[in-house]
């Protein structure tokens with residue numbers, strides 16, 4: 493079983509851990525173990541079953557090839573209910589696929605809630621986090637997802653008051669807090685350069701995960717045709733990025749990883765104000 497890459501990213505929420513691997517065609521799997529959340533499940537991997545929420549960005553095999561393994565392992569190990577979130581266009585097919593797998597295994601249907609979502613939808617992940625969905629620039633319907641951290645914060649004007657006084661005011665019905673929200677992470681799934689038209693809630697989220705599939709001049713047209721990013725697209729739109737950590741994904745197998753890392757180091761890194769990381773691996 494391939495070893496996944498691990499990133500520990502400093503954010504205003506604290507250290508956010510990302511574990512994953514990504515290669516075009518072979519599989520993209522990104523886990524946020526602290527939140528029990530998977531962003532795509534393109535490969536079966538032992539790290540996947542503990543995740544209680546799995547998002548699937550689109551119907552391509554390299555993004556959903558691991559969902560039956562995930563559902564089956566959770567079922568066999570009685571790991572409890574879980575939630576699978578998919579774009580509404582593929583929800584009927586995914587429901588059918590999982591029902592077929594459960595039937596082939598001879599058991600009961602998997603204990604899964606299948607949630608179908610559209611661009612613009614927002615769904616709670618847990619009390620202080622929500623998931624928001626946006627369209628990306630791929631050749632089949634594809635949803636990117638954003639992680640938004642929401643919490644109540646004492647109004648700055650009340651900061652100097654003693655605790656009992658704040659409690660008294662709260663009991664009297666006075667509003668003493670305001671809601672703060674932070675765009676913690678945006679995962680842009682498979683996407684061409686159209687994603688750079690997205691707003692700051694995507695491009696200036698603290699952690700931004702984007703794909704870059706192609707790196708050679710001859711592949712420019714191929715990238716455009718299949719709704720993927722070419723390194724030239726990233727370089728052209730670099731001014732739009734407002735993130736603290738840029739995490740690259742999804743290189744084509746036409747490139748060796750070492751070649752990709754060298755190009756990122758030489759051409760992209762010197763132009764960035766943010767940290768540059770990646771979750772690119774060879775799966776075999």
Ligand SMILES: [Zn+2]
Pocket residue numbers: 516517520552554555682742
């Ligand atoms: Zn893909």
Ligand SMILES: [Zn+2]
Pocket residue numbers: 550552630682
């Ligand atoms: Zn795709």
